[in-house]
Amino acid sequence: MALTSRAHSPCTNGGTIIIDLKGKAFRRWLHLAVGLAVAGLFLYLAVRNVDLAEARSILFKVEPGRMLPLVAMSLALVGLRVWRWLLMFPCAMRPTRYQAFDAFALASLANSFMPGRLGDIARAGIIGRHVPALGASGAFATVVLEKVLDGLAVLLLLATALWLVPLPPWLMKAGAGAAAVFLIALAFLFALGSYGNKSRESDPTAVSTRLAPAQMLRALRGLFHRFTVGLSTVTSVKQLTLLLLMSLMIWCAEVWWVYLCLQIFAIGVPPQAAVVTIVLLAVGTMLPAAPGFVGTYQFFVVTALAIYGVAESPALALSVFMNLFAMSMTVVVGAMAILARLWVTQRAQTTAHHG
Numbered sequence: 317m318a319l320t321s322r323a324h325s326p327c328t329n330g331g332t333i334i335i336d337l338k339g340k341a342f343r344r345w346l347h348l349a350v351g352l353a354v355a356g357l358f359l360y361l362a363v364r365n366v367d368l369a370e371a372r373s374i375l376f377k378v379e380p381g382r383m384l385p386l387v388a389m390s391l392a393l394v395g396l397r398v399w400r401w402l403l404m405f406p407c408a409m410r411p412t413r414y415q416a417f418d419a420f421a422l423a424s425l426a427n428s429f430m431p432g433r434l435g436d437i438a439r440a441g442i443i444g445r446h447v448p449a450l451g452a453s454g455a456f457a458t459v460v461l462e463k464v465l466d467g468l469a470v471l472l473l474l475a476t477a478l479w480l481v482p483l484p485p486w487l488m489k490a491g492a493g494a495a496a497v498f499l500i501a502l503a504f505l506f507a508l509g510s511y512g513n514k515s516r517e518s519d520p521t522a523v524s525t526r527l528a529p530a531q532m533l534r535a536l537r538g539l540f541h542r543f544t545v546g547l548s549t550v551t552s553v554k555q556l557t558l559l560l561l562m563s564l565m566i567w568c569a570e571v572w573w574v575y576l577c578l579q580i581f582a583i584g585v586p587p588q589a590a591v592v593t594i595v596l597l598a599v600g601t602m603l604p605a606a607p608g609f610v611g612t613y614q615f616f617v618v619t620a621l622a623i624y625g626v627a628e629s630p631a632l633a634l635s636v637f638m639n640l641f642a643m644s645m646t647v648v649v650g651a652m653a654i655l656a657r658l659w660v661t662q663r664a665q666t667t668a669h670h671g
Contacts, residue, residue, distance in 0.1 A: 358600075359611035362618045362635070366628045374581065374633040382580050383641070389573050390645040393566060394421070400562045403555070404458040406548050411446045414660075418653050419443040425650030428643055429607045436463075450546050453539040457546030461505055461559075467498040469563035470598045473571060477591040484623060487592070490599075502550075509551045512544030570594055574638070581634045585624045593620040613639040 394417075402416050411419075419442040426435030436459050444452035474491045477483065549555045575590040593616075600616035601609055617635035618628055 358615035362614040366632045370629040371633040374630050393569055394649055396566050404461055404549055409447050409449045411443055415446045421649045421653035424646050428646045451542045454542035454546030457543045464498055464501045465559055465563040469567045470595055471495045473567055473591050474595045477588040481588050505547050505550050508544045509547035512548045577638055583626055589624045596620045608643050
């Protein structure tokens with residue numbers, strides 16, 4: 317009874333903390349439950365007409381030696397993505413390459429095993445500690461910009477594929493709608509970045525406090541100010557062009573990676589099939605999903621290849637291979653980041669001890 321009254325009435329700080337923790341736990345379990353439900357649905361749709369014995373046989377025929385180019389490309393893509401992310405920060409507020417790699421690798425690892433892409437939020441929190449002038453809100457602005465640029469790059473690839481070969485009308489309509497959304501989002505970020513450039517010299521806490529509690533108003537304005545400052549690079553045409561070109565380079569490499577996977581499985585489809593697969597996978601990973609994107613990954617790969625007449629059994633085998641390989645590389649890179657953290661911490665402690 318005491319607990320109930322605390323939940324519905326003003327309470328002490330200790331009581332509030334307990335309630336908040338319960339709320340966070342409930343949201344985590346809710347995200348996980350929704351992700352598992354979505355994954356179960358998509359996995360059922362992906363495997364319902366598949367000969368699982370045939371798919372398993374195809375999967376086990378993959379030669380390990382043919383995976384080496386995929387490993388090299390995966391590592392190169394991590395480097396490119398970290399480099400691009402660094403360039404999104406204002407020059408005077410840029411983290412080091414190690415700090416950016418550490419945050420990116422750990423966030424990717426979290427995204428693979430946590431629902432709701434919470435790793436992207438964690439990435440902003442990790443890097444915000446190293447760049448206090450931006451903080452977590454300013455760092456999160458760069459993550460938002462990254463997602464918008466990724467969306468535009470994927471849609472440019474889809475437009476190229478459409479120019480080369482006719483695609484299903486539903487895919488064309490979806491691409492046109494998504495293009496409008498991402499262009500509007502980019503324009504909005506440009507406007508926020510312009511505001512951030514103008515207000516960078518001002519004091520974000522210098523505001524009248526007559527209409528709201530002083531601390532809350534200052535905190536909210538500070539968060540908004542740092543968020544807009546984090547977008548200041550988007551107002552430079554030169555910088556924005558460079559970021560768009562790097563995004564295209566990254567997604568062209570992703571397409572090449574998928575095409576190499578298709579070659580490993582001897583699936584004879586044109587290169588455009590790799591583009592369509594990447595586009596549908598990009599859409600699928602935006603949905604609520606189970607850890608590792610299991611279910612959604614399989615469904616969208618099988619759906620993309622069905623457009624080109626690929627049978628469901630080899631398509632499912634390919635999707636499982638791609639999913640497992642991507643998760644394995646994420647774990648490897650994440651483990652590298654954790655080991656690097658331990659080494660840096662131990663080195664700092666040794667230096668402090670001898671100092």
